[in-house]
Amino acid sequence: MDEAFEFLKKLERKHYEKILYNIRKAQIQHDQELFKKLNNDIWEFRTLYQGIQYRLLAF
Structure with missing residues (x-):
């Protein structure tokens, strides 16, 4: 998780904020456009x- 936050901190502020907004949104509702299971152990957040x-x- 630390690697993800290090990556996010390097982005422009608006991009970082949009990603965090979508993470919070995905925690509330399941949206295939945001959070998708790739296989048994790996999920992709977009x-x-x-x-x-x-x-x-x-993971």
Whole structure:
């Protein structure tokens, strides 16, 4: 998790805020566009902001 936060801190503020907003949103409701199971152990969290697709993996 520390690696993910290190990555996020390097982004522009608006991009970072959008990703955090979507993480909070995914905690409340299941949305296949945001959080998708790739296989038994790996999940993918996605955010599209200003034409850039950000993907974080969750285990």
